[in-house]
Amino acid sequence: MFIDVKQLFEVEGQVIPFTHDLDMSAIELWGTAPFDRPIHLSGRLYNRAGIVSIVYEAQMDYNLMCGRCLERQRRAETYRFEHVLVRQLNEEDNGDFIVVSGNQLDLDDLATSDILLELPSVVYCREDCKGLCPVCGTNLNEKDCGCDLKQPDPRLQILSEFFKES
Numbered sequence: 001m002f003i004d005v006k007q008l009f010e011v012e013g014q015v016i017p018f019t020h021d022l023d024m025s026a027i028e029l030w031g032t033a034p035f036d037r038p039i040h041l042s043g044r045l046y047n048r049a050g051i052v053s054i055v056y057e058a059q060m061d062y063n064l065m066c067g068r069c070l071e072r073q074r075r076a077e078t079y080r081f082e083h084v085l086v087r088q089l090n091e092e093d094n095g096d097f098i099v100v101s102g103n104q105l106d107l108d109d110l111a112t113s114d115i116l117l118e119l120p121s122v123v124y125c126r127e128d129c130k131g132l133c134p135v136c137g138t139n140l141n142e143k144d145c146g147c148d149l150k151q152p153d154p155r156l157q158i159l160s161e162f163f164k165e166s
Contacts, residue, residue, distance in 0.1 A: 005154030006103035009087060010049050016045040018056075022111055029119070034062040041111055045085070052085040054098070054105070059113055067122035069139050075123065081114045 001020045008014050018152025021038035058081070063074045086097045098110060108117065130140035138145035150161060 001107045003045065003107055004103060005045060005052065005085065005100055005105050008052055008112055008131045009085075009103070012050060014047045018043060018045070018107070020107060022058075022108055024112060027112070027116070029098075029116075030064065032063075034064050034067060034119075035060065036063070037061050037105050039111070039115065041107065043081075045105070053082065054085060054110075056080075056111070058111060060115070062119070066125040066129055068124060068129040069141055070132065071125050071139070073123050073125050073162045079118050080113065081111075081118075083110070089095070120145045 001018075001022075003016065003018060005016070008016055019040070019042045022036050022041055024035040025033060027033065027035060037060075039058050039060040041056055041058050043054060045052065045054045057078055059076075059078045061074060061076050062077045063072050065071065066073055084096065085100050087100060087103075089097065098105075124139070132138065133140055133145045133147050133149070135147035135149065135151070135165060136145050138147075
C-alpha cells in the first residue's frame with residue numbers, strides 16, 4: 001500500500017489515518033512460514049510543527065517452532081512502531097529517519113521490515129520446556145525416555161582414565 005505524503009509535508013497539522021491488512025504469507029523464517037493470516041495495521045501519519053511522523057500498530061498471529069522441543073507455537077502479538085519521515089537526508093544515514101522519495105510511502109515495505117526486526121529469534125512453548133532427548137529425540141515434555149543422558153564426551157575419555165589410576 002502506497003500513501004501519498006506530498007500534502008502531509010506541506011501542511012502543518014495535517015493528519016492521514018490508515019488501516020490496512022498486510023499479507024506476509026510468502027515470507028519464510030527459520031524453515032517455516034509463520035504468517036498464515038493477514039497482519040492488521042492501523043495508525044496515522046501526521047505533521048506536527050513541520051515534523052512528519054508515522055505511528056502505527058501491527059496486530060498479528062504468527063506461529064513458530066519451540067526452540068527446544070520443535071512443537072509449533074501460535075502467538076498473538078501487537079507491536080507499536082513510530083518513525084520520523086524525511087524527504088532527504090542532510091548528513092549520513094544513521095537509521096533514525098525514514099526517507100520518502102517521490103512523495104510515496106511504501107507502508108508494506110516499512111511494516112514488513114519493522115515486524116521482522118521485532119519478532120523474537122527463539123520462541124519457547126513454555127518457560128520450563130524440557131526439549132528433546134539428545135539420544136533418541138523423544139519430546140521430554142510428553143514422557144521420559146529413560147536414555148542415559150550422562151554419556152561421557154569421547155574427547156575427554158583420556159582424562160577419566162587418568163583419574164581412575166590415582
